[in-house]
Amino acid sequence: MLVNMKNMLEDAVKGGYAIGHFNINNLEWTKAILVAATECNSPVILGVSEGAAKYMGSYNTVVGMVNGLIKDLRIKVPIALHLDHGSYNGTIAAIKSGFSSVMFDGSGYSIDENLVRTMELVELANKNCITLEAEVGAIGGEEDGIIGEGEIASADECKQIATLGITALAAGIGNIHGKYPENWKGLNFDALADIKKEIKDMPLVLHGGTGISDEMIKKAIQLGVAKVNVNTECQIAFAQATRSYIENGSDLVGKGFDPRKLLYPGYEAIKQLVTEKIILFGSDNKA
Ligand code: G3H
Ligand code: ZN
Numbered sequence: 169m170l171v172n173m174k175n176m177l178e179d180a181v182k183g184g185y186a187i188g189h190f191n192i193n194n195l196e197w198t199k200a201i202l203v204a205a206t207e208c209n210s211p212v213i214l215g216v217s218e219g220a221a222k223y224m225g226s227y228n229t230v231v232g233m234v235n236g237l238i239k240d241l242r243i244k245v246p247i248a249l250h251l252d253h254g255s256y257n258g259t260i261a262a263i264k265s266g267f268s269s270v271m272f273d274g275s276g277y278s279i280d281e282n283l284v285r286t287m288e289l290v291e292l293a294n295k296n297c298i299t300l301e302a303e304v305g306a307i308g309g310e311e312d313g314i315i316g317e318g319e320i321a322s323a324d325e326c327k328q329i330a331t332l333g334i335t336a337l338a339a340g341i342g343n344i345h346g347k348y349p350e351n352w353k354g355l356n357f358d359a360l361a362d363i364k365k366e367i368k369d370m371p372l373v374l375h376g377g378t379g380i381s382d383e384m385i386k387k388a389i390q391l392g393v394a395k396v397n398v399n400t401e402c403q404i405a406f407a408q409a410t411r412s413y414i415e416n417g418s419d420l421v422g423k424g425f426d427p428r429k430l431l432y433p434g435y436e437a438i439k440q441l442v443t444e445k446i447i448l449f450g451s452d453n454k455a
Pocket of ligand 2: 345
């Protein structure tokens with residue numbers, strides 16, 4: 169059964185670890201993450217961007233696929249199905265379609281408009297027992313057409329949005345979607361500490377998890393990050409595994425062209441990567 173993010177994130181804050189959010193794109197992706205979470209006995213968050221939902225069909229298709237897999241694979245660990253970087257209308261649609269959690273990314277609006285829209289969506293989410301993640305201070309880089317400037321969030325704005333009844337807060341602290349440039353300065357831990365002081369026990373979300381060193385991830389978790397988002401790294405792992413299968417000529421041997429065989433190395437690669445991340449974030453055996 170799907171659950172919202174409330175208990176898993178509150179437990180993570182208390183326990184000093186983080187829950188992994190892994191974006192999904194299709195059945196293989198979803199199955200790999202669900203199986204890794206089960207083997208690690210860890211809660212996990214399945215992230216779905218608006219673009220990925222459209223690719224798979226619709227929010228309803230995604231909800232049907234995820235619920236079907238949870239039932240058929242007898243998944244018992246807590247799983248949240250979470251809209252990633254939702255627009256105002258996309259957030260409403262995901263809530264109505266059966267997602268258990270949503271992110272409203274109002275970082276492109278002025279802070280005043282972000283606050284108003286976030287508050288409206290929190291009310292709707294609460295009525296449906298759905299958790300809501302808000303964003304302040306845009307995350308840099310590009311993800312599925314969402315382009316952020318990479319600004320550092322103001323601790324005061326974080327405090328304002330944290331009082332609206334949200335469950336988690338994504339705050340820009342120098343993190344970037346996609347691969348980090350060679351001259352990246354790293355996460356701004358002073359900004360993170362200032363934000364944490366203002367928002368107290370509100371779980372913080374670290375977006376752009378791909379390419380941040382293990383040491384920086386661990387330090388961010390110590391300073392209050394309770395959810396880490398990873399997307400690009402799974403895509404790269406899937407692409408590399410698929411590439412070597414084809415480059416080895418495995419698709420030309422027997423029925424190696426069968427999609428169930430062709431996509432298997434990519435499935436295995438994601439499962440392996442998600443397992444490593446769960447252990448790094450410390451959420452193993454926390455289900
Ligand atoms: O919202 C999703 C994430 O922030 C993923 O970032 O693609 O850099 O891992 P990433
Ligand atoms: Zn993100």
